[in-house]
Amino acid sequence: xxxxxxxDKATASLAGAILEQTGVPVxxxxxxxxxxxxxxxxxxxxxxxxxxxxxxxxGGPELEEKVLRSYTxxxxxxxxxxxxxxxxxxxxxxxxxxxxxxxxxxxxTSPRAKDIIRFxxxxxxxxKYTGRLYEVGLVVDYKARSMHLLxxxxxxxxxxxxxxxxxxxxxxxxxxxxxxxxxxxxxxxxEDAR
Amino acid sequence: MSRxxxxxxxxGENIGATVDCEKVAAAAxxxxxxxxxxxxxxxxxxxGQNMIKEAIxxxxxxxxxxxxxxxxxxxxxxxxxxxxxxxxxxxxxMANIREHCSWVHEKGDPTTEKAIDLVRxxxxxxxxxxxxxxxxxxxxKTALVLGGGIAGIQAALDIANAGHKVIMVERSPSxxxxxxxxxxxxxxxxxxxxxxxxxxxxxxxxxxxxxxxxSEIESIEGFIGNFKVKIRKKARSIDMKAxxxxxxxxxxxxxxxxxxxxxxxxxxxxAIYVPFPQAVPNKPVIDRLNCTYYLKGKCRLCEKVCPTQxxxxxxxxxxxxxxxxxxxxxxxxxxxxxxxxxxYGFGKFKDVIDGMQFERLASASGPTLGEIRRPSxxxxxxxxxxxxxxxxxxxxxxxxxxxxICCMYxxxxxxxxxxxxxxxxxxxxxxDIRAGGKMYEEFVRRAIEEDGxxxxxxxxxxxxxxxxKLIVQGADTLLGAQPVEIEADMVVLxxxxxxxxxxxxxxxxxxxxxxxxxxxxxxxxxxxxxxxxTAGIFLAGACQAPKxxxxxxxxxxxxxxxVGALFSQDELTREPVIAVVNRSAPPxxxxxxxxxxxxxxxxxxxxxxxxxxxxxxxxxxxxxKVNPGLCQGCGTCxxxxxxxxxxxxxxxxxxxxxxxxxxxxxxxxxxxx
Numbered sequence: 079x080x081x082x083x084x085x086d087k088a089t090a091s092l093a094g095a096i097l098e099q100t101g102v103p104v105x106x107x108x109x110x111x112x113x114x115x116x117x118x119x120x121x122x123x124x125x126x127x128x129x130x131x132x133x134x135x136x137g138g139p140e141l142e143e144k145v146l147r148s149y150t151x152x153x154x155x156x157x158x159x160x161x162x163x164x165x166x167x168x169x170x171x172x173x174x175x176x177x178x179x180x181x182x183x184x185x186x187t188s189p190r191a192k193d194i195i196r197f198x199x200x201x202x203x204x205x206k207y208t209g210r211l212y213e214v215g216l217v218v219d220y221k222a223r224s225m226h227l228l229x230x231x232x233x234x235x236x237x238x239x240x241x242x243x244x245x246x247x248x249x250x251x252x253x254x255x256x257x258x259x260x261x262x263x264x265x266x267x268x269e270d271a272r
Numbered sequence: 273m274s275r276x277x278x279x280x281x282x283x284g285e286n287i288g289a290t291v292d293c294e295k296v297a298a299a300a301x302x303x304x305x306x307x308x309x310x311x312x313x314x315x316x317x318x319x320g321q322n323m324i325k326e327a328i329x330x331x332x333x334x335x336x337x338x339x340x341x342x343x344x345x346x347x348x349x350x351x352x353x354x355x356x357x358x359x360x361x362x363x364x365x366m367a368n369i370r371e372h373c374s375w376v377h378e379k380g381d382p383t384t385e386k387a388i389d390l391v392r393x394x395x396x397x398x399x400x401x402x403x404x405x406x407x408x409x410x411x412x413k414t415a416l417v418l419g420g421g422i423a424g425i426q427a428a429l430d431i432a433n434a435g436h437k438v439i440m441v442e443r444s445p446s447x448x449x450x451x452x453x454x455x456x457x458x459x460x461x462x463x464x465x466x467x468x469x470x471x472x473x474x475x476x477x478x479x480x481x482x483x484x485x486x487s488e489i490e491s492i493e494g495f496i497g498n499f500k501v502k503i504r505k506k507a508r509s510i511d512m513k514a515x516x517x518x519x520x521x522x523x524x525x526x527x528x529x530x531x532x533x534x535x536x537x538x539x540x541x542x543a544i545y546v547p548f549p550q551a552v553p554n555k556p557v558i559d560r561l562n563c564t565y566y567l568k569g570k571c572r573l574c575e576k577v578c579p580t581q582x583x584x585x586x587x588x589x590x591x592x593x594x595x596x597x598x599x600x601x602x603x604x605x606x607x608x609x610x611x612x613x614x615x616y617g618f619g620k621f622k623d624v625i626d627g628m629q630f631e632r633l634a635s636a637s638g639p640t641l642g643e644i645r646r647p648s649x650x651x652x653x654x655x656x657x658x659x660x661x662x663x664x665x666x667x668x669x670x671x672x673x674x675x676x677i678c679c680m681y682x683x684x685x686x687x688x689x690x691x692x693x694x695x696x697x698x699x700x701x702x703x704d705i706r707a708g709g710k711m712y713e714e715f716v717r718r719a720i721e722e723d724g725x726x727x728x729x730x731x732x733x734x735x736x737x738x739x740x741k742l743i744v745q746g747a748d749t750l751l752g753a754q755p756v757e758i759e760a761d762m763v764v765l766x767x768x769x770x771x772x773x774x775x776x777x778x779x780x781x782x783x784x785x786x787x788x789x790x791x792x793x794x795x796x797x798x799x800x801x802x803x804x805x806t807a808g809i810f811l812a813g814a815c816q817a818p819k820x821x822x823x824x825x826x827x828x829x830x831x832x833x834x835v836g837a838l839f840s841q842d843e844l845t846r847e848p849v850i851a852v853v854n855r856s857a858p859p860x861x862x863x864x865x866x867x868x869x870x871x872x873x874x875x876x877x878x879x880x881x882x883x884x885x886x887x888x889x890x891x892x893x894x895x896x897k898v899n900p901g902l903c904q905g906c907g908t909c910x911x912x913x914x915x916x917x918x919x920x921x922x923x924x925x926x927x928x929x930x931x932x933x934x935x936x937x938x939x940x941x942x943x944x945x
Contacts, residue, residue, distance in 0.1 A: 103721065105720060105721050105724070106717075106720075106721055108717075108720075109729075109750050129750075129751070129752075132748075132750045132751055133751060135726075136726075136728075136748055136751060136756075141751070
């Protein structure tokens with residue numbers, strides 16, 4: 079029941095915040111469903127992308143919390159299939175990015191998304207410290223965070239002999255600049271994404 | 273002795289695959305009187321027609337039978353070919369061996385036998401055909417336009433501008449119709465009255481247009497080009513010539529609380545009133561049902577204040593007769609009143625209104641001068657819910673059709689509301705958004721994206737009151753039918769568009785067919801959208817089906833062009849298939865005995881009385897006579913005539929009996945019937 083749920087376009091609605099922060103106009107969606115139809119991960123989501131948009135259009139604390147607690151926003155791969163096909167040119171991936179950020183900020187992350195978030199963090203750490211992906215570091219870091227110690231362990235020797243796993247990390251030249259990006263965006267986001 | 277030519281068509285495979293056409297032609301050749309019989313792949317083609325023409329010339333044919341498709345398809349083609357070859361076209365007939373034979377039977381001997389029978393029957397008929405001459409009837413170049421809404425106005429102006437006379441009849445005291453009540457029009461949001469009133473004035477001033485407002489059709493008779501109409505001018509109780517339209521009478525009238533029709537009941541008017549400031553004609557009318565003088569015999573205040581003594585309490589209805597050649601029906605539509613939906617509380621809650629009432633609230637000429645204020649307490653509503661499809665697409669309520677205009681006007685209403693009440697919330701509950709039309713979809717998107725109108729997909733289940741709010745109970749089917757409850761200050765129902773009151777009686781009066789919903793029926797849904805089944809009567813606007821303004825105007829111009837085409841000739845040519853009362857030599861003069869059963873039976877009032885007199889004027893007998901202009905050739909009089917004095921040209925008793933006898937007289941011994 080959303081008595082006053084639909085009311086707050088003018089006030090601080092999540093859809094309004096998305097428009098303000100990312101420029102993505104949620105109101106433009108006319109529910110054709112093409113994004114959900116083409117999304118490679120729609121089957122794994124709790125709400126398909128078009129439904130997320132409709133929930134944001136309808137608005138209200140209840141639905142907005144459902145969106146922020148959804149598994150969908152974490153399953154989204156940012157493959158941009160939806161965006162490239164959307165007749166209204168709504169940038170759903172950017173919207174999803176913002177929703178993930180908000181979900182983290184408000185501590186509303188979906189319990190099912192724990193590992194995904196751990197992986198995101200390991201990945202970002204690798205970028206932060208080396209300026210690029212350090213595979214071994216990523217794997218070790220992720221396993222430490224997730225405690226999935228034996229997952230995919232059989233793949234390691236194969237990858238090693240194919241030269242896919244460098245034991246010593248490579249760094250890039252502009253590492254201080256990368257660090258600065260991280261510190262700035264964590265300030266802007268209010269909380270460190272780590 | 274007749275010399276008849278028979279031409280059997282294969283119609284490609286249509287006939288040829290099922291019927292042995294060669295055998296039919298050969299069999300026909302043996303029929304006495306047939307001097308020429310051939311078959312050909314496509315008789316209607318140029319070479320096929322040439323075969324007929326050559327045979328007529330070479331063999332001096334006195335009759336032609338084409339065994340092919342239905343006469344509805346190609347009778348005109350073959351008759352024209354005969355005429356070109358010098359044969360009277362009414363001596364050519366078609367035997368329908370396609371629809372009546374090849375299309376409905378399997379291939380085989382019985383099918384071919386049937387085709388032969390059909391040809392033989394028509395040969396017997398043609399043998400008795402007489403040369404006929406088409407009837408010419410004069411055309412009265414005056415059009416009657418019924419209804420003075422935008423469709424009627426457009427049709428009247430188009431016909432009048434083409435140089436023909438127009439008589440416009442409008443039931444209410446002013447022309448203008450529903451369009452004059454509207455606030456702004458989609459998709460451009462231009463002011464309805466601003467674009468309409470110049471047209472209304474043009475109608476009033478046009479030299480070719482005679483305007484009868486507050487008038488209705490009493491009766492109409494006649495036929496295309498020659499209708500006679502009686503118009504009842506209802507007593508306005510005003511001398512239209514003396515009245516200057518100063519308005520003093522309306523100002524002083526003590527009876528002021530009558531709900532205004534123009535304001536859809538949201539405002540009031542006095543008993544003597546002009547419906548709206550830009551009314552054409554801008555002269556008042558006394559509403560006798562509400563006037564104190566007519567009710568109680570006292571008052572006459574208007575008479576006392578009128579500076580030109582224009583009030584006529586004793587005025588009576590006047591009947592005006594006119595000859596006209598064509599009719600344009602443009603009587604418009606009505607919206608279904610909200611009490612249709614008890615669950616939405618129309619009539620129970622003052623702030624549940626219909627679309628037309630919202631138009632009046634949004635209109636600068638309306639009761640609130642264009643401010644959106646709710647009827648109950650005059651407050652600006654902070655939240656308004658618009659309910660689309662209130663009655664339309666609802667077979668349970670008897671209206672299965674889509675009213676077509678509601679999606680757009682509801683978007684417009686919500687948009688106007690958002691423009692006029694800043695910070696107000698507008699919700700539209702809808703089932704589908706049907707925005708087909710130039711700039712229509714864009715208009716709806718604008719309402720959603722720019723004006724922040726909230727669309728919720730789902731039908732509202734009910735509206736009820738709780739603590740001074742109207743609670744609208746619906747569901748959002750796009751959220752898995754999650755229940756939605758809105759606390760609204762006002763609810764606007766987009767009620768269904770329905771046929772006008774009295775549409776059925778009018779249709780019967782005009783001999784025009786109408787559909788189950790009493791909308792007038794066009795002659796063909798695609799190819800004859802402005803014609804009716806009655807020749808000379810055309811349709812314009814929403815009396816045919818719900819329509820928006822651009823469509824109504826387009827159809828009105830279409831109807832006007834049809835009238836123009838009809839009026840472009842001085843005479844109309846009609847088929848001479850009409851009834852004729854026989855005449856014979858004295859002393860009989862006619863086998864008609866003057867019982868006039870035929871006169872009572874004729875649905876077209878085509879039977880007249882004719883007195884046969886001697887040279888010195890002595891009456892010998894009174895007999896029936898058929899008016900060739902009115903007769904439609906239905907044959908009812910032939911059937912009722914006790915003395916067989918009436919016959920139908922082209923379908924005489926002799927011809928029809930000969931056809932039947934030909935079937936019974938099959939010469940083949942195996943022909944068991």
